[in-house]
Amino acid sequence: MKKKVGLLGGTFNPPHMGHLVIAEQVLEKAGLDEIRFLPNHVPPHKQADERVSVNQRVVMLQKAIKGHPRFSLEQIELERAGASYTYDTIKLLMEREETTEFSFIIGGDMIEYLPKWHRIEELQKMVKFIGVNRPTYAHETPFDVQLVEVPNIDLSSSYIRDTVKKGQSVRYLVPDDVYRFIKKEGLYE
Template identity: 45%
Template sequence: MKQIGILGGTFDPPHIGHLIIAEEVRLALSLEQVWFMPSNIPPHKEKAKIDAQDRVKMVRLATENNPNFVVNTIEIERLGKSYTFDTMKILKNEHPDKEFYFIIGADMVEYLPKWQSIDQLMELVKFIGVKRYEHDLKTNYPIIEVSVPTIEVSSTGLRKRLANRQSVRYFIPDKVEAYIKEKHLYE
């Protein structure tokens, strides 16, 4: 059975933290691929600042140099709020030959009890928890812990830098930064 990591998020914008997490988890667990899954409307935060198609394009640009990274747009295509349980039910039906590992930061590990249909979701997917600054990986749910280098970068902070016309060099892949400038995103 092929083992696939899933890294969901708004990716508003995608940054090196996302890429490092995906690659480190892939290597640590010998996953065949990591699927980046941009959400349409995440249930736990406000709507993304940038249109879904621009976010998908940025994720494609960010991941294009890694043959083990795949962009999956199932949540964008479904529209509405992106509940992981609904997504994983569909993916398990469409890909019965794959075992899925859902990658989340420690902040989301703490939030797991509030996830929709969490007990049923635990039967569909294994959760991978990665450490995040000021958060522990404490939960009653079975989580596979993976240590990754800690890079203090957030999409929220990068949006502020972009809005203030500050440099985001090295925080965002060059092609993503060029796309942001070309489309005048986050201004």
């Protein structure tokens, strides 16, 4: 029987409680064996934030998921230079792990954006998409997406960065160890 792995991609700049809630809910409700957090090197649809290094994002992610036996870090996109396209990532993962069935977890914002994804027609044949609800998005797409209902947590990494920049606390929005790391490193100030 194939191992069922959910991939949760993103910049994770920083990882927050919303990411962890999504991962835990999808793990259980979609019947997956594990969730791998997939930090991207350079997302094709966003500008890279040069103020926070890839290594700092990885450290924050490690701190966020430590202690969860079914959460891990997948660094395949950090091993490559250039834009991180999901098609290329899934192709490489499938070559490396032939006995694993991969699902790609996306938020409501990305469900609507799927028609613009790089090589989406081919990607749809390679990986199962699991979409989670996100406030203010319609979740409509011509592509096959399994919807998983998760608690509505209207939280984003950009909100956290902006809050820190204003000198306000983000305690309880990010895991404690991530909060301490942000403070210690002076990130987003």
